[in-house]
Amino acid sequence: DTDPLQPSLSPDVATQSDSAPQQYVQAVKSQDGDMGPGKKRPMSDDPTIVLPMQLHTLSHVGLTSNGIQRDHNEDFFVTETHMSNVETPSDRRCSAKGLYILCDGMGGHSAGEVASALAAETIQIYFKKHWSEQLPDEAAIREGIILSNQVIYERNQADHSEGFRRMGTTLVMLLVQDTKVAIAHVGDSRIYRFTRRQGLEQLTLDHEVGQREITRGVDPSVAYARPDAQQLTQALGPRDQDFIRPDINFWEMNEDSLFILGSDGLTDNDLLETYCHSHIEPLISGNANLDEGADNLVDLANQVNGHDNITVILVRVKLRPKLSLIGR
Template identity: 55%
Template sequence: MPGKPSIALAVDETTGPEMEPSTSGNPEIWQQVASDNIDPIAAEVVGTRAAGDWLGSQQRYRLIEPIALNADSQNQKVVEVQVTDTKPNDMASSLVEQRHRFSLVEIDQADGKSHFPLMAYPYLALHSRFFPSIPELQNAWIEADYSVLIVEDRRHLPDLLTIWQQATLDPLQQVHSFYVMVELWDAMAAFKGQGSLLNISNLCMDEDQIVCLRCIEMGPYRNDYRLADMGLLWQSLLQSNSQSLSDLIGLATQVTEGQIDVIDSLKEALVAIADRYQLGTDIAPAVSETPAESNVLADLDIPGLEGIDISSEDTGMDSIDSPTMVLPMKLTGLEDAGQSHVGQQRDHNEDNYFIQSALSRQETLSTQTLDAKCAYILCDGMGGHSGGEVASQLAVDTLREYLDDHWDAELPDEKELRHSIGLANQVIYEKNQIEERTGSARMGTTLVMLLVKGTTAVAAHVGDSRLYRYTKRLGLQQITVDHEVGQREIKRGVEPAIAYARPDAYQLTQALGPCGEEALEPSFNYLNLTEDTLLLLCSDGLSDDRLLETHCSTHIEPILRGHKGIEEGVADLIELANEQNGHDNITALVVKLKVKPDLSKLQSV
């Protein structure tokens, strides 16, 4: 398999502050790191290396181009070189994911010093909220005399200025680009990295028309950046496009002259411009993914940085009342796959599933559209004398037939979904009554159902079969909440530790079939797809013991990133469950959705 291109940044940090163990609580460390004390890299330190040489002792990254420092380059503080990652599927090196399971800093017990580059922390602190605008940090380590950061290669992305100069650039895209830059400016303040936004060659635009940085520039650092500095950059961009909005030109002038020097005021002005032009923007206050009082560095578990409070109050991170712009999205790709396995301890499979995908694609010289109408049903049956597999099959068949007959263009509303689930429940309930099944012999089944229409989806569930969502920005999220005694007690106000100390904590409180429809209370979740997303439906044979949460970086993330095919990814999930759990039947349905901003829905001014 060919390697993956990345960018290596070599930084001389040998004279920078040493990080003490986590007990030190030294509040001066970040302030020192964010000062201009990164020395130039000496030629003899890096030396001359040819293309094809290994970078670092782990023999993973090969140089695509040579490194040669000479006397004329003694003022260079960062050496940038393109490398090939020869192990692109080794997700264990993904520092952003590892931070959820391991400490990011390995402390040498002999000297108490960190062996993790200090200049890598801004990438990690900002990734979850600002990727893809912030490039992914793929690896980082410290050599004897300098540090190495392996950063996502963005050389293939066009410069922002090049895109801005195009007459076809949509007016709303101008507004949205400025809004993203304001958010980045605000977040970068804590790391003294705002200069990254003032270097026009460091700004690019990805395939989804999102403003991105090629890297977080390591220096020189200043403490006196003002919004007026960004206003000057805006004026240069606006002057390069004859179709620039007059309101944006006026706003850039106000910012440059210092008439607007507060982040929230600037955001409000941008939202007002978009609203005034009625360009089809969905504009509404939204809750920030970073809580208003959170400390983004504290969340990283970085020894020595515990005393530094970089909360939203200090950094200007979005609060619940901050204005937010959301572009309309369109679907550009959908893949799905499903597998089921009896497991290691059962002699028959009581799980059942159903997948139906209908994709409609239209393409012209100027536009491409993709629509999807897809149904995914997963049931985990229970009951004596083969009752479980009968119940799960009855539920799948009943719901499939109902959707075939009644689901037209738009997603069904909650009333329709409740009715369809009630029908499935009634079919199983009546069979229980006819066969005079009682107690544990009464057949039943869980249900998790996902319906997708374009960039919207709805999930319905009964029992403990689950729906998970994974995105690069938000990570892995469990969308459904199990219908079981433990969760019922928590809803009643019982502490989780007490609720799950009950011997019946994992006993189901909801299932299809054992009782009549009047006792059934399915749950519903409506979803809007605003970024590339992986949706996973699974039975408890896969989700038990936090298996997905523990192995997200190796078994879920690679599917969304394209490092692993979807069929292979589902097979690996089944194999993982058999290795780590195996006590129950195992079923997994995976849906991979790609989206991008839909500029065709934006009206022209």
């Protein structure tokens, strides 16, 4: 009855929690014409004019599937988008905020589906009280995650659950406020971003033993040869808040972006990287149907993976120049 998280929750893992996105964004493909994967257009000596941008549209879709080998679903997701039009004497603009949460109940643990729902719904309720006009800061986001962990942890304690009987869940979350974005995660559920300039980028690093060893300088082939390589180093619920170190990062968008949140049933075996050109890139267009895109991704994941529950959230952000500021 050993706790499966015990071997990998070492103190030095906590030092990885506040790294900036640029430190671990993994550019896996670039779709700049026919320059080829991973290559960028050469720099030009021509002067570059950077136009201030504002939100034009924010849209989303979420979809989940048991997978072809599972008889129940331990994934859970929440999607909320709120949009309004703001008029000023000089401009009329769109304002929006969106909350997108995906949780994957821990495989092999009882009531994983309960843990994932508890986490997502607790955070959703928390932000109804702690998110008004401005994007929540790091402390507020961290507080919401710690609260969700505590709710599951207390349920485990009340049920006297031990070892593999303790329920838990991963978490990946996207918050959008106009052109500002925050992401947070615990565990191995991922978030990717696709843009026309950068292609597909993985924005999160899995909280698992293999990835921990790589950050310590171990060769990837050695790190993932370990029998416990895919064991989680963090999850919500099995342990108290002292063991939770969510990665939280912020930035401002300056181009159209497609965010993909996925459980490991979707992201395993480099599925998104391999099929980016056919299944991801077309969805950046405002004319593309996100519902069909999500259907196609889940169908593909069932064909290529299928071993686990599959959940995807697609969030498309379209921007336009902030013309009211030009010429001032």
